[in-house]
Amino acid sequence: MIFQSFKMAWKSISANKPRAFLTMLGIIIGVMSLVVLVSLVTSATNSVTDQIASMGTDMLTVSVMDDKGNPLKQGDLSEIAQDDSIALIAPVSQASGTVKSGTETVSVSIEGTTGAYFQIQGDELASGRLLKTADVENISYVAVLSNEAAVEIYGDANATGRTLTMSGRKYLVVGVLAEDDSMMASFSQNYTVYVPYTVTERLSSAASGVSSFYVAATDAEYIDRAEATVEQALLSRFKNDEDAFFIFNQDTLAETMSSVTNTFSLLLGGIAAISLLVGGIGIMNIMLVSVTERTREIGIRKAIGANKRVILSQFLIEALTICLIGCAIGIALSGLILAVVNLFASDTLTFSFSGSVIIVAVLFSTFIGVAFGIYPARKAAGMHPIDALRYE
Amino acid sequence: MIDLCDISKIYRVGDEEIHALDRVSMTVAEGEFVGITGPSGSGKSTMMHIIGCLDTADYGTYRLDGQPVEHRSEGDLAVIRNRKIGFIFQSFNLISRMTLEENVELPLIYQGVSPHVRRERVGAALERVGLSNRRKHTPNSISGGQQQRAAIARALVTEPALILADEPTGNLDSKTGESILELFRELNASGKTIVLITHDNHIAGETGRTIRIMDGRIEGTG
Numbered sequence: 001m002i003f004q005s006f007k008m009a010w011k012s013i014s015a016n017k018p019r020a021f022l023t024m025l026g027i028i029i030g031v032m033s034l035v036v037l038v039s040l041v042t043s044a045t046n047s048v049t050d051q052i053a054s055m056g057t058d059m060l061t062v063s064v065m066d067d068k069g070n071p072l073k074q075g076d077l078s079e080i081a082q083d084d085s086i087a088l089i090a091p092v093s094q095a096s097g098t099v100k101s102g103t104e105t106v107s108v109s110i111e112g113t114t115g116a117y118f119q120i121q122g123d124e125l126a127s128g129r130l131l132k133t134a135d136v137e138n139i140s141y142v143a144v145l146s147n148e149a150a151v152e153i154y155g156d157a158n159a160t161g162r163t164l165t166m167s168g169r170k171y172l173v174v175g176v177l178a179e180d181d182s183m184m185a186s187f188s189q190n191y192t193v194y195v196p197y198t199v200t201e202r203l204s205s206a207a208s209g210v211s212s213f214y215v216a217a218t219d220a221e222y223i224d225r226a227e228a229t230v231e232q233a234l235l236s237r238f239k240n241d242e243d244a245f246f247i248f249n250q251d252t253l254a255e256t257m258s259s260v261t262n263t264f265s266l267l268l269g270g271i272a273a274i275s276l277l278v279g280g281i282g283i284m285n286i287m288l289v290s291v292t293e294r295t296r297e298i299g300i301r302k303a304i305g306a307n308k309r310v311i312l313s314q315f316l317i318e319a320l321t322i323c324l325i326g327c328a329i330g331i332a333l334s335g336l337i338l339a340v341v342n343l344f345a346s347d348t349l350t351f352s353f354s355g356s357v358i359i360v361a362v363l364f365s366t367f368i369g370v371a372f373g374i375y376p377a378r379k380a381a382g383m384h385p386i387d388a389l390r391y392e
Numbered sequence: 393m394i395d396l397c398d399i400s401k402i403y404r405v406g407d408e409e410i411h412a413l414d415r416v417s418m419t420v421a422e423g424e425f426v427g428i429t430g431p432s433g434s435g436k437s438t439m440m441h442i443i444g445c446l447d448t449a450d451y452g453t454y455r456l457d458g459q460p461v462e463h464r465s466e467g468d469l470a471v472i473r474n475r476k477i478g479f480i481f482q483s484f485n486l487i488s489r490m491t492l493e494e495n496v497e498l499p500l501i502y503q504g505v506s507p508h509v510r511r512e513r514v515g516a517a518l519e520r521v522g523l524s525n526r527r528k529h530t531p532n533s534i535s536g537g538q539q540q541r542a543a544i545a546r547a548l549v550t551e552p553a554l555i556l557a558d559e560p561t562g563n564l565d566s567k568t569g570e571s572i573l574e575l576f577r578e579l580n581a582s583g584k585t586i587v588l589i590t591h592d593n594h595i596a597g598e599t600g601r602t603i604r605i606m607d608g609r610i611e612g613t614g
């Protein structure tokens with residue numbers, strides 16, 4: 001019976017194809033904007049949160065804003081690292097400097113740290129070695145270069161064993177890092193020179209002490225415990241002043257990020273839903289016209305035994321069929337649009353259908369078909385058979 | 393089969409009351425072939441609509457097969473129309489975007505008959521009215537006489553006991569009309585009760601009994 005009804009509905013829709021298509025257009029455009037917009041946002045979000053996750057959800061970044069005249073030392077960090085939840089801790093002090101390269105100077109960022117830093121970041125070597133404990137303890141003037149920095153300064157990445165003059169001091173280049181091909185890296189140039197933490201401490205004019213450090217948890221699931229441990233240690237160190245330091249959790253960033261983009265896709269989806277609603281009004285309009293045009297047909301059907309329910313479902317299913325065909329065309333066109341967008345988008349970003357938005361689109365189209373089809377259908381079903389048969 | 397008792401139907405147009413039917417009583421026995429004649433506006437169609445359960449009377453009682461029809465729900469009336477009655481109209485009333493086959497199939501769909509049985513019965517009905525070779529045609533690609541035959545096939549396909557025809561030959565030339573009338577005679581011979589409305593005195597003379605209506609009242613039978 002249901003199949004029969006859809007067949008009948010298809011028959012009356014296809015009796016006037018241009019009109020049916022124009023009616024569907026509202027739904028097609030609505031579904032298309034819904035699916036494309038939400039898929040774009042979701043895909044972009046997924047790829048960004050993936051990148052954040054790949055930077056390590058087992059990592060904390062801690063900044064000390066106010067050391068209360070009692071700066072943290074490397075020893076204090078080792079003490080915090082005693083906790084089971086913490087695998088590694090690396091102090092970082094950031095500065096900037098200039099490196100002479102032939103006649104040109106290159107601006108670089110200088111990171112004073114320890115060997116643990118590279119482990120936390122998951123950086124790989126292209127050649128040479130990383131910073132060693134001995135370098136830090138002996139305050140050796142040695143440097144590890146990021147791949148881009150080596151290429152910029154020396155013209156190629158084979159810099160191990162060469163010397164580097166940075167801000168008036170000579171360093172021995174002991175290692176060069178492998179290229180970083182993540183998306184985050186492509187956002188900025190990464191001319192970084194890594195030197196032992198103690199070297200930057202000595203050179204810095206400001207008060208010594210660790211002002212920021214990285215913490216890696218033993219496992220991603222211990223990250224909250226690691227955060228609590230660090231927080232506890234710093235609170236007791238800095239007289240219970242919560243504002244003296246700031247712990248930055250990658251996980252929190254990812255969460256904030258996805259909550260922002262969720263709001264964003266809800267907003268876009270909402271706008272698209274409004275255009276679907278407008279499409280629904282178009283369907284109601286055409287269905288009303290169609291009911292009037294087919295008054296006589298309704299009279300005939302009633303005369304030969306169609307009851308109210310049958311007429312109601314006939315017109316309702318017709319509205320529904322228009323909506324669902326429109327929805328299918330809209331989804332197909334969205335796929336086409338996403339494929340075209342992918343042609344032009346960067347390699348690191350692929351836009352694909354968001355499965356949930358397709359379900360939402362189908363459900364919403366169904367809802368619109370029923371909501372806007374019910375009034376014309378009721379009008380048709382409520383007709384008196386004789387009045388309908390007399391209609392010219 | 394049909395038992396009308398003091399049936400009145402009153403239309404109100406503005407302040408004016410039109411007594412389309414004024415206390416009409418009549419009976420039609422099973423297997424009868426009854427003609428109804430009368431001038432235009434006398435209430436023939438109104439009576440047929442009431443007999444066919446397309447409309448209800450304002451006063452009086454109507455029993456169909458001994459069952460009172462008043463106070464039945466719209467759904468019940470639809471079932472009665474579907475199973476007991478076959479309608480034939482002056483203007484054929486086929487659905488123009490459907491083929492003859494689909495038109496004839498429609499009452500069976502509403503009855504919930506399975507597709508297989510439907511195909512068989514539609515074929516038989518079209519065969520009976522001599523339109524087997526036109527089953528895939530749409531109404532506007534065939535002649536008026538053929539359209540009326542298709543409408544008769546649609547009325548027959550559910551095997552109703554009662555056939556109601558409102559000026560079935562009104563839009564046809566006399567020769568075609570005669571062949572349609574012949575079809576009705578055959579149906580009557582096979583046991584169907586037929587009520588036929590006509591302006592044509594010649595056709596009225598061909599029926600078993602003629603009822604004459606005037607201004608909503610029965611003038612006489614003969």
Ligand SMILES: Nc1ncnc2c1ncn2[C@@H]1O[C@H](COP(=O)(O)OP(=O)(O)OP(=O)(O)O)[C@@H](O)[C@H]1O
Pocket residue numbers: 403404405410411412430431432433434435436437438439
């Ligand atoms: N819906 C209606 N509203 C008002 N008056 C109506 C309505 N339907 C019928 N009438 C009136 O009822 C009377 C009987 O109409 P009916 O259609 O039964 O006549 P008829 O005998 O079938 O005429 P004809 O031979 O022309 O078909 C007429 O006076 C007509 O004007």
Ligand SMILES: [Mg+2]
Pocket residue numbers: 436437438558
């Ligand atoms: Mg009439």
